[in-house]
Amino acid sequence: MKAIVNVYLKEGVLDPQGKAVHHALGALGFENVDDVRIGKQIVLDLGAPSMQSAEEEVKKMCETLLANTVIEDYSIEIVQ
Amino acid sequence: MKIVIPRFPGTNCEFDTEYAFEKLGHEVAIIWHEEEIIPSDADLVVVPGGFSYGDYLRSGAIARFSPIMKAVRSFADNGGYVLGICNGFQILLESHLLPGAMKRNENLHFVSKHQHLKVVNSDNRFLRRCEEGEILNIPIAHAEGNYYIEEDRLKELYDNGQVILKYCDAEGNPDNPNGSVDDIAGICNKEKNVFGLMPHPERAIEKILGSDDGVKMIEGFLP
Numbered sequence: 001m002k003a004i005v006n007v008y009l010k011e012g013v014l015d016p017q018g019k020a021v022h023h024a025l026g027a028l029g030f031e032n033v034d035d036v037r038i039g040k041q042i043v044l045d046l047g048a049p050s051m052q053s054a055e056e057e058v059k060k061m062c063e064t065l066l067a068n069t070v071i072e073d074y075s076i077e078i079v080q
Numbered sequence: 081m082k083i084v085i086p087r088f089p090g091t092n093c094e095f096d097t098e099y100a101f102e103k104l105g106h107e108v109a110i111i112w113h114e115e116e117i118i119p120s121d122a123d124l125v126v127v128p129g130g131f132s133y134g135d136y137l138r139s140g141a142i143a144r145f146s147p148i149m150k151a152v153r154s155f156a157d158n159g160g161y162v163l164g165i166c167n168g169f170q171i172l173l174e175s176h177l178l179p180g181a182m183k184r185n186e187n188l189h190f191v192s193k194h195q196h197l198k199v200v201n202s203d204n205r206f207l208r209r210c211e212e213g214e215i216l217n218i219p220i221a222h223a224e225g226n227y228y229i230e231e232d233r234l235k236e237l238y239d240n241g242q243v244i245l246k247y248c249d250a251e252g253n254p255d256n257p258n259g260s261v262d263d264i265a266g267i268c269n270k271e272k273n274v275f276g277l278m279p280h281p282e283r284a285i286e287k288i289l290g291s292d293d294g295v296k297m298i299e300g301f302l303p
Binding site: 009013014016017020065066068070071 | 138
């Protein structure tokens, strides 16, 4: 199975990259964009015995290494 | 006095740091990150600048798990002095030896220039030879120096005298090169034995190179 982890800056933490892209989109005439947030996606191939154990393990990975929880939030999606 | 400088794959300021401390008459040992022990006669550990592990994932995020960092943590827990410069600061943040985190510079540029700094608090071992309010001229060179900490924790930093350096212009007015909260350039832990700053004092120890203001900073660690 695979785990798809999305890591992004927390709400309320200013995202300098998102702000720059938002500005660039505006300059290109895309005026209906209210906000842009940029994050990263980490895809893991897992040999875990069950989806539940996979999710628990990936959560540990996020808390230890994949995300810096001082400034970042993360979401986990497990797919077969 | 003996200074230990851990070196990671991608570190590039270890020799400048060695030069600076040797110039002041200290003994320096550069040790590989796979080492698990800090020599017992070490008086100071300096985590140097560079791009450990290519800044992959986040600056300092992978170096944090190097074997040597466990030893650095117990060295610090036992009251040993630790100084993190630039990438070294980022590694100490990722290690939670210092509070807060780094984001990309607000303007997204890699900023490399001489920058003025104001000494905000000199009641600590690192800056004790500087005056509070004194303005120093020290080079900066980083893309992720946009220091962030939550508001209530920022208040704690001020209450405990942990904010030690701020970016400013030559007259001491705020001049922020990277968007860091409250123009913060350097902090220390509550116990005041772990220090981190983005600017490079080890690159400012010869007048001919533009400034020797770094000398009085690192001299603070002298007995």
